[in-house]
Amino acid sequence: MFYWLVKAVLGPFLHLIWRPWAEGVDRVPRTGPAILVSNHLSFADHFFGPLPLPRKVTFLAKAEYFTGRGLKGLVSRLFFTGVGQIPIDRSGGKKSEAALNTGLRVLKSGHLLGIYPEGTRSPDGRLYRGRTGVARLVLEARVPVVPMAMFNVDEMMPPGRIIPKFGIRPGVKFGKPLDFSRYHGMESDRLVLRAVTDEIMYALMELSGQEYVDRYAQSVKAELEAEAKAAKARK
Template sequence: MIYWILKLILGPILAALWQPRAEGVENIPLHGPAIMVGNHLSVADHFFGALPVPRKINFIAKSDYFSGTGAKGAIARRFFRGAGAIPIDRSGGKASESALRAGLKVLERGELLGIYPEGTRSPDGKLYRGKTGVARLILEAKVPVVPMAMINAEKIMPPGTTVPKLGIRPRVRFGTPLDFSRYYGMEDDHLVLRSITDEIMYALMQLSGQEYVDRYAKVVKEELERAAKEERKAEKAARKAEEKQRKQEKGV
């Protein structure tokens, strides 16, 4: 109920301020379970991706969105749950198995499940290597798989921002459903899982027009964060050296 109330309220606002466009909505099944696989550019993906879909999409989301404290954390948890988000722990192992089970429950109810194979938001607008968990889910669920490509969402809410920018028109393209029935029963074969995942990422690349990078987005993010940290450290050291030099000059 909260999902539809939010959509009823936010839908006209998003449509009026950003005038989003959608293509290929007819590729989404009107009834029954299906997995919506998408690229992940921004938190705005959750909103603009679901806006043109006449059904509720239950997005798998990182547990950080639900672990905040105080009034702000409580509001965030209620909002994301109401918006159809399913919290998962991305640490791997038993946590990954738990995420798989949660996704299967959604599909067993005959609903739509949204998942971002990259596992995290792109740090620079490029498309990164997908994680194979989505392939396992596809083979166990045996349901239609619809690629969902977001375009321009990262320009509306770049990483680190909380206020969306106006004047940018987002688009979402829903591709032709992907058929992986030839792999049913092979969910324990890692080469099969990688093949399925790569096929999904190729479809998203074709739909979105993004440059593909055969590396995990999380690894690239960590490298960028370390580089930024080192740069700040160097700048701080340079300022200290300049200050020390000025003091020495004054002493002379």
């Protein structure tokens, strides 16, 4: 209920102020379960991605959105909990497994599940290597997989910015559903999981037009943060 309340209140406001655009909405099934796989450029993805869809989208969102401190952390925690998003621990292991199992239950209930295969926001607007958890979901759920590419949201609301910039039109484009039926029953094969994940990332690269980097975004972020600390220490 809170999801639809937020959408009813925020939707008209977002349309009026930022005039978001969308393409390929008809490629998302109107009924039944499906997985939306998206690039991840900004916190604003959570708002402008699902905005044109008449259905609720439950996202696997990083656990940090549910554990932040201060006023910003409280608002983030209340929002993501209220709209029914699922926290996923990116360190792997049993905690990540639990989130993926919850995602499978969402799909088995006939709903839409959204996931960011990169696992974190892009540090520089490029598309990074996908985590194979998305492939496991795809092969175990055996549901339609729809690529979803976000545009301009990183310019409108870059990392660290609380209030989005005005005068920038965010957009979302939905691609043709991907078929992985040839891999059904092979979800325990690591090579298959990597092949499925890479195919998903290739589809996102073509849909978004982003440059692809065959590295995990999280490791690149860690390097950039270390470089920034070192540069600060030298001053």
